[in-house]
Amino acid sequence: MALVLSGVTHRFKEIKIFEKLDLEVEEGCFCCIVGPSGCGKSTLLRIISGLYKPVEGRVLLDKAPLSLEKGEIGFVFQEDTLFPWYTVEQNIKFALRARNIDKNLWDRTVDYTLQKVGLAEYRHYYPKQLSGGMKQRVAIARVLAYNPRLLLMDEPFASLDALNRNRLQADLVDLWHREKKTVIFVTHNIDEAVFLAERIVVMGSKPGRIKQILELDLPRPRDRTGAEFCRLRRRILAMIEGAMSEGLSE
Secondary structure, three states: OEEEEEEEEEEEOOEEEEEEEEEEEEOOOEEEEEOOOOOOHHHHHHHHHOOOOOOEEEEEEOOEEOOOOOOOEEEEOOOOOOOOOOOHHHHHHHHHHHOOOOHHHHHHHHHHHHHHOOOHHHOOOOHHHOOHHHHHHHHHHHHHHOOOOEEEEEOOOOOOOHHHHHHHHHHHHHHHHHHOOEEEEEOOOHHHHHHHOOEEEEEEOOOEEEEEEEEOOOOOOOOOOOHHHHHHHHHHHHHHHHHHHHHHHO
């Protein structure tokens, strides 16, 4: 399975967001997208999901158009998006009902996904009783419950403190190893991208374009203080600063 973006062009009114953008992400890849503010990272994620339609170009999964209706895509937003009047269990079951999952499988699926994110004992809690990190883990569990082929994540840990963010990053890597999902993860945090990704897409702006694609072969678990980690972080920062300077000069 490969996700392919071919010639994607998009605009809002007269503002061109992308111009003939091409990208391919192989099955099982953890791909992070970084770049300066306003380069269209989140918009690109919404185009991949089908929430936005590009003016030109195609987005294909296994050479066929993506389908939200078939449950091929899971989307985790920056906000937890949980229903506050539902318990953790009920929030997950809502997703199962929306995806027409056999009701006989609901309890087993809730058990399994909550075990995966380490929240089995919180199934009867309401969102207001959970920390920010726990809410995001529930949001991830809710998406994983219907087993999408492609997991899209739009800065899901941005609002968390550093300790919880680092912990959830490690949890996500472990989960990705077990589930073998294709993940596309948008972030402003370069440290986060180097810690998580197999591939990093560095974008520039005006209009949004891919400046460079980096393939990471750092061993896991990754040492944030290691020499190669720090070298990659500096390199990506220099790329983004260069893209920002280009944007200001245009």
